[in-house]
Amino acid sequence: MTAFLTITVLVLVAIAIWQMTKIFELSQVRAKAGNSEVATEEDNRYNGYLMFLFLVFIYGITIFSFWKYGKFILPEAASEHGGEYDSLMLWTFVIIFIVQIITQALLHYFAFKYRGEEGRKALFFADNDRLEFIWTIIPVIVLAGLILWGLYTWTSIMDINDEDDPLIVELYAQQFNWTARYGGADNVLGEANVRLIDIDRANVLGLDESDPNGVDDILVKELHLPVGRKVNFKFRSQDVLHSAYMPHFRAQMNCVPGMVTEFSFTPTVTTAEMRQRPEIIDKVQRTNALRAERAAAGEPNSDPWEFDYVLLCNKICGKSHYNMQLKIVVETEEEYQAWIESQQTFGQTMASMQP
Amino acid sequence: MSVQAHAVADDHAHDHGHHHKETFVTKYIFSQDHKMISKQYLITGLIMGIIGIAMSLLFRMQLAWPGQSFPIFEALLGKWAPGGVMDADIYLALVTIHGTIMVFFVLTAGLSGTFSNLLIPLQIGARDMASGFLNMLSYWMFFTSSVIMVISLFVEAGPAAAGWTIYPPLSALPMAQPGSGMGMTLWLVSMAIFIASSLLGSLNYIVTVINLRTKGMSMTRLPLTIWAFFVTAIIGVISFPVLLSAALLLLMDRSFGTSFFLSDIFIQGEVLHYQGGSPVLYEHLFWFLGHPEVYIVILPAMGIVSEVMSVNARKPIFGYRAMIASILAIAFLSTIVWGHHMFISGMNPFLGSVFTFTTLLIAIPSAVKAFNWITTLWKGNLQLNPGMLFSIGMVSTFITGGLTGIVLGDSTLDINVHDTYFVVAHFHLVMGISALYGLFAGVYHWFPKMFQGRMMSKNLGYIHFWITAVGSYGVFFPMHFVGMAGVPRRYYENTAFPMFDELVDVQVLMTVFAIITAGAQLIFLYNFIRSMFYGERGPQNPWNATTLEWTAPQEHIHGNWPGEIPEVHRWCYDYSKTYDNGEYILKGQDFVPQHIPLQEGEEELQH
Numbered sequence: 001m002t003a004f005l006t007i008t009v010l011v012l013v014a015i016a017i018w019q020m021t022k023i024f025e026l027s028q029v030r031a032k033a034g035n036s037e038v039a040t041e042e043d044n045r046y047n048g049y050l051m052f053l054f055l056v057f058i059y060g061i062t063i064f065s066f067w068k069y070g071k072f073i074l075p076e077a078a079s080e081h082g083g084e085y086d087s088l089m090l091w092t093f094v095i096i097f098i099v100q101i102i103t104q105a106l107l108h109y110f111a112f113k114y115r116g117e118e119g120r121k122a123l124f125f126a127d128n129d130r131l132e133f134i135w136t137i138i139p140v141i142v143l144a145g146l147i148l149w150g151l152y153t154w155t156s157i158m159d160i161n162d163e164d165d166p167l168i169v170e171l172y173a174q175q176f177n178w179t180a181r182y183g184g185a186d187n188v189l190g191e192a193n194v195r196l197i198d199i200d201r202a203n204v205l206g207l208d209e210s211d212p213n214g215v216d217d218i219l220v221k222e223l224h225l226p227v228g229r230k231v232n233f234k235f236r237s238q239d240v241l242h243s244a245y246m247p248h249f250r251a252q253m254n255c256v257p258g259m260v261t262e263f264s265f266t267p268t269v270t271t272a273e274m275r276q277r278p279e280i281i282d283k284v285q286r287t288n289a290l291r292a293e294r295a296a297a298g299e300p301n302s303d304p305w306e307f308d309y310v311l312l313c314n315k316i317c318g319k320s321h322y323n324m325q326l327k328i329v330v331e332t333e334e335e336y337q338a339w340i341e342s343q344q345t346f347g348q349t350m351a352s353m354q355p
Numbered sequence: 356m357s358v359q360a361h362a363v364a365d366d367h368a369h370d371h372g373h374h375h376k377e378t379f380v381t382k383y384i385f386s387q388d389h390k391m392i393s394k395q396y397l398i399t400g401l402i403m404g405i406i407g408i409a410m411s412l413l414f415r416m417q418l419a420w421p422g423q424s425f426p427i428f429e430a431l432l433g434k435w436a437p438g439g440v441m442d443a444d445i446y447l448a449l450v451t452i453h454g455t456i457m458v459f460f461v462l463t464a465g466l467s468g469t470f471s472n473l474l475i476p477l478q479i480g481a482r483d484m485a486s487g488f489l490n491m492l493s494y495w496m497f498f499t500s501s502v503i504m505v506i507s508l509f510v511e512a513g514p515a516a517a518g519w520t521i522y523p524p525l526s527a528l529p530m531a532q533p534g535s536g537m538g539m540t541l542w543l544v545s546m547a548i549f550i551a552s553s554l555l556g557s558l559n560y561i562v563t564v565i566n567l568r569t570k571g572m573s574m575t576r577l578p579l580t581i582w583a584f585f586v587t588a589i590i591g592v593i594s595f596p597v598l599l600s601a602a603l604l605l606l607m608d609r610s611f612g613t614s615f616f617l618s619d620i621f622i623q624g625e626v627l628h629y630q631g632g633s634p635v636l637y638e639h640l641f642w643f644l645g646h647p648e649v650y651i652v653i654l655p656a657m658g659i660v661s662e663v664m665s666v667n668a669r670k671p672i673f674g675y676r677a678m679i680a681s682i683l684a685i686a687f688l689s690t691i692v693w694g695h696h697m698f699i700s701g702m703n704p705f706l707g708s709v710f711t712f713t714t715l716l717i718a719i720p721s722a723v724k725a726f727n728w729i730t731t732l733w734k735g736n737l738q739l740n741p742g743m744l745f746s747i748g749m750v751s752t753f754i755t756g757g758l759t760g761i762v763l764g765d766s767t768l769d770i771n772v773h774d775t776y777f778v779v780a781h782f783h784l785v786m787g788i789s790a791l792y793g794l795f796a797g798v799y800h801w802f803p804k805m806f807q808g809r810m811m812s813k814n815l816g817y818i819h820f821w822i823t824a825v826g827s828y829g830v831f832f833p834m835h836f837v838g839m840a841g842v843p844r845r846y847y848e849n850t851a852f853p854m855f856d857e858l859v860d861v862q863v864l865m866t867v868f869a870i871i872t873a874g875a876q877l878i879f880l881y882n883f884i885r886s887m888f889y890g891e892r893g894p895q896n897p898w899n900a901t902t903l904e905w906t907a908p909q910e911h912i913h914g915n916w917p918g919e920i921p922e923v924h925r926w927c928y929d930y931s932k933t934y935d936n937g938e939y940i941l942k943g944q945d946f947v948p949q950h951i952p953l954q955e956g957e958e959e960l961q962h
Contacts (some may be wrong), residue, residue: 015477018884037810038738038898039892043817050821051747058751061959069836069861074771089768096758103754111747112730113740114668122669122945123734124930126960131730132723143715143761150715150765151708157767158704169519173833175531175622194621206621235701239622240525243699245776246843251770254700256634257524258618261701279918287856305853312842312852314774316518316856317525319443319530321848338937 013140038181041118048115053152055108059101078309080266081247086250088153089305095142131278160264166230169223171311172205173235173242173255176320178311181205182218184345194257194271201353206238207346215347218340222330223311226336227270234263245314246328248274254315274330275307283307359645360724384496387487390911392494392804393472399494400465401880403501408873409454414449417441417867419859421848428818435513443847445782447516449536450845455542456518457787459549462652464497466794467591470655471560473801478578480569480921482914485523486780487564489555500545507541515542520645523616523637527608540609542601544630554719557588557595569903570635570816571923575679576949577842578902578927579672582679583658586686590647590654593690601637608632621741639699642693649786650689653753654682655795656726660746663796664728666900668735668745669945671928681720681727688717699773700724714764717872718757725754736945737929740815740898742800749792759835774845777838779954780831788827795819795879801904802886802895808909809890810897815882819875826872831867837861880959901948902927918933921950925959932957 008044039047077086114120170181170189183189190211197206225231235244237255244263245252253263274280288304293303313324330337386392413432416425435445472490476483484490507514517526518535521542529536563815564585566579577585588896604615608629616637617629665672672678694702694710737743754785759781762768772778802811842855849862894904903923907915929947932940940947940954953959 029515034444036615039738039813043813044737044739045645047744047817048737051739052826054751054821058755058828060661061808061828064834065836067735069833072836072840072858072861074461074839074841085767085771088765089762090766092762092765096761100755100758103729104751106729107732107754109437110729111737111739112733114732114735116669116736120736121937122736123931124932125673126669126671126928127674127676132674132727135726136719138722139719143718146761146765147712147715150711150767151356154711154765155871156703158707173507179515194619195626197621199624230732239620240528240531240867241522245841245843247771251384252699252770256701257620258631258633259635259701281859283605284855287853290856291853301853301856304693306857307854310852310854312841312843315522316447316845321447322848323851340594353429 005053006229013125016079039116044116048112051108051111052117055104055112058104058108070281071279074124074247075274075277077250078267078269079251080268081153082250082265082268085157087148089103091149092151094147095146107328126336129225130140157264160232160262162232164230166224166232166264168223168232168234170234170236171223171244171255171326173237173244173313173317173324175239175318176313176324178221178244178324178326179205179222180220180221180314180326182220182340182343183213184216184218186213186216189234190346197238209350215345217346219346219349221326222341223326224336224339225267225328226328227267227330228343228351229333230264230266235263240317240328241315242313242317243315243322245312246309247312248309251280252314253256270332271307271328280307316321324348361859361876373448385485385491387491388911388913389472389476389484389490389506390915391489393469395494396464396472396497397805399498399501400461400469402503402881403460404465405880406505407453407461408876410449410456412873413441414446415455415866415869417446417848419863421840421850421859425939434911441847444513444516444533445530445844446847447518448514448538450522451516451518451534452504452514454506455515455546456695457547458519458648458652460497462790462794463553463648464549466790467496467548467584467587467651467655468497468556470580470659470797470801471588472806474578474580474904475560475563475568475584476766477804477907477915478581478902479564479567479572480903480916480923481563481567481898482916482920483694484559485567486500486559487681489559491556493552493559496548500549500552503541503545505549507538507545507653508539512536512538518573519915520638520641521605522641523605523608523634524620527605527617528620528627535609538586543606545607547599550595550602553591553595557591560584560588566658569733569920572949573907575676576660576926579675579678580655580658582682583654583661585660586682587651587654590686590689591651593650593909594644594647597640601640601644604640605637612937631688635697635700635702638697639693641701641725642696643690645696646693647686647689647780650685652790653786653793654685656790656796657682658751659797659800660728660749661731661792662740662902663800664731664746664750665928665930666898667738667740667752667799668731669738669744669899669930670731670735671930671932673730673733674723674927675704675928677723678727681724683722688713688720692717693834695764695766695769698769700913701834704766711764711766712796718761718764721753721757725750738898740799740813741813741820742898744817744820744824745792748820749789749796750822750920752784752792752827753789755832756781756789758787760785770839771841774843775838776834776842779844780834780838784827784831791852795823798883800898802890803885803893803909804888804904804907807893807911808892808897809884809886810893811882811890815878819879822875822878823872826875829868833861834866837865849891889910895907896948899946901946903928903949906948906950923943923949925949925953943949 017065059193172179190213191208192206194206197275235255237257239277251265291302309328428436428441429439435442451471511534525531608615614629615631617632631874692714695714698707886935904922927949931945
């Protein structure tokens with residue numbers, strides 16, 4: 001109701017302004033003659049110069065953004081395929097910036113150079129086959145290169161196979177949290193279905209209790225990965241679409257209710273090593289300076305931060321979409337083994353639930 | 356059909372406007388005249404635009420100052436902003452409705468609807484659309500759908516909030532989100548009516564362009580505006596019905612318990628009965644429309660820009676046939692690239708390869724168009740009217756936004772920027788801002804045609820352009836960096852992730868630019884409304900253009916031309932054409948209108 005009233009008031013204000021301008025207009029003697037709403041030579045000159053300035057502005061905002069915001073860009077990839085991803089991205093950007101710099105320069109420089117002047121004659125230049133051929137064939141060649149490189153990389157990233165003894169991990173999404181499930185000692189996930197979920201008995205992922213493969217499965221709320229070992233992820237969702245986004249590993253896959261999706265990568269940098277990288281140390285320092293300011297002002301979100309890999313939800317999934325996360329820890333094989341052994345298996349959890 | 360239309364049209368030629376009295380209702384409300392309908396489209400579109408842009412300001416404020424209390428939130432959002440702090444659900448509703456309104460109601464209906472209606476009959480030399488009645492029906496269905504969409508903002512549980520793509524199951528289950536109740540039903544009903552409206556309009560445009568061209572107006576003499584509207588209408592007819600089917604299937608899933616898009620769902624403590632459907636199927640259906648849709652938005656803008664740029668450069672558009680070929684190529688490719696929105700949706704990765712290939716192909720005709728526009732400026736005599744400035748601005752934002760499409764269209768690179776702010780920056784520049792610039796260029800250029808020769812103030816136009824041009828880059832250029840930092844879109848606030856803390860400065864910068872830019876649109880609105888009533892009347896052909904619409908009298912008459920429809924003798928880009936000795940074809944003027952016969956000694960070039 002308040003909204004409706006506000007809108008009514010706004011409409012009335014608009015009408016009042018309109019009426020006032022009407023009175024203002026009527027009180028003015030219309031002295032101007034001739035057609036003054038078409039650009040004059042003076043308009044052309046001013047706007048021509050502004051076009052040139054605008055080119056400077058575009059370059060300026062590009063440089064400014066790189067200088068000021070360039071350091072915010074995600075750090076170097078922490079996964080094996082991430083290196084290839086980063087170099088493809090780099091080359092794509094090199095091409096993009098070359099084209100951007102040249103075309104914007106031509107566009108705005110021409111707009112400045114050929115601004116209308118009395119007596120200037122435009123050139124009747126309707127087509128030129130050779131020119132058009134050149135600027136068709138250049139994009140064709142450049143894009144063909146990018147396509148081939150991209151497709152080659154894509155095929156190898158998406159080729160999810162069981163070579164090299166991969167660790168099998170299920171990432172299970174629900175509004176608004178994540179659960180990770182490890183295959184356990186046999187590295188095989190037990191069958192599961194949402195119809196088997198039994199909240200009272202803590203079977204929150206709907207594991208089939210009669211499936212022997214599932215007994216040693218391990219359900220956790222923190223994802224630990226051993227460095228250097230390939231991980232095959234299986235994604236499930238129990239309610240709506242989610243997307244498992246692991247930006248530091250250049251990994252993302254949607255979680256779709258009713259089907260199991262897959263992604264695979266090999267982490268190459270442990271959390272501890274990542275924390276030692278200079279750009280991460282800088283980032284943590286900058287962030288903690290901001291957080292200290294907040295703490296001084298008594299605002300929330302002011303605890304000091306330590307770098308951690310993170311899994312984010314990246315497909316709109318409802319009210320708390322913005323806070324659906326899971327911590328990822330990449331560690332050495334020994335640390336990983338110690339951690340996984342300290343976890344309870346699904347069978348143990350079920351047993352402890354028996355009356 | 357067309358024969359009848361001709362017969363009717365010929366009647367009007369002899370005694371236009373005398374034989375039936377126009378009442379207020381038939382003239383201004385249920386008008387069947389394409390010029391009035393185009394104004395109705397434009398004004399409805401602008402009103403929807405105000406709502407859509409206002410929403411964007413609200414959520415931009417929330418992003419820059421997360422969780423802060425603003426009296427304006429409480430005033431506008433009421434119970435959704437207790438104490439002036441925006442609620443997370445209404446944030447999602449705002450981004451959803453902002454997207455829906457801007458894409459469909461402003462840039463599809465407001466842009467294509469307005470200018471297709473205004474220009475198709477006037478530029479091809481027709482008395483009116485093939486069916487004035489269908490045309491009227493099309494507008495009123497659009498109006499109805501707009502009203503329903505606005506009404507949905509006021510329902511108890513809030514409007515649709517599942518993102519403008521309304522992916523199920525989120526959009527299908529009221530338990531998943533309050534907006535998926537009544538709000539989503541109204542959204543679907545509104546869109547179904549909108550699609551019907553769009554189809555009626557598109558069929559009318561296609562029939563009109565094919566059948567009602569005046570004598571001599573061959574397809575290769577058509578202005579590029581008409582080519583763009585024509586092809587836009589075709590891809591609209593091909594793809595909108597698919598969205599209608601998706602919307603209907605979703606309605607059935609929601610209301611009648613079918614399982615087209617739903618399977619294996621456990622929510623709020625219970626298992627639902629749905630079994631066997633797939634959300635990925637919905638994604639395919641949605642994007643089969645959704646991708647052509649972005650070309651439905653941008654092609655009319657491209658057509659308008661080509662025309663306005665040529666007129667104001669006093670030069671023919673460079674590579675006319677290549678421009679037509681690009682429009683056709685873009686239109687064709689646009690229907691086979693939809694999968695690039697779904698690289699990581701769980702569909703077969705091989706399909707991802709195919710869609711990468713087709714997507715990067717579409718960059719080629721786009722590049723050709725950009726180069727042709729730039730060459731059109733070269734050695735011109737540029738008359739920098741506001742319409743021209745917006746045309747140049749459109750090419751600039753189209754290039755900047757289009758180039759990042761190479762990143763997103765590559766399935767490999769898409770993995771890490773998918774659904775981040777990088778995407779948001781990309782499509783706002785390439786289809787949002789660019790299409791809006793096309794809309795503005797068209798409004799400034801054809802305002803005299805719409806409002807009986809009145810012209811908009813050029814000085815206000817200049818102020819409007821320069822603030823908007825700087826502001827839009829200010830909003831969307833830094834946004835790429837936010838995306839490259841990994842910030843997902845549709846996050847109510849980024850405070851849950853310390854790694855995004857330092858980005859709050861960028862958010863503030865973008866929001867400040869957004870507020871300034873939106874403020875500049877008020878200048879446009881003022882200029883528009885003022886000029887409608889008090890704009891100075893210019894000459895009949897204020898921009899010295901060659902196309903037929905400027906041969907029609909300023910006063911709107913039923914049937915467009917008193918007497919005969921002018922016959923066309925040449926293409927529409929004879930600007931600054933000279934004889935071999937360097938003299939203009941017509942002495943003292945640098946353009947030859949289309950209805951002027953070939954002059955003695957003049958060579959007709961085969962373009």
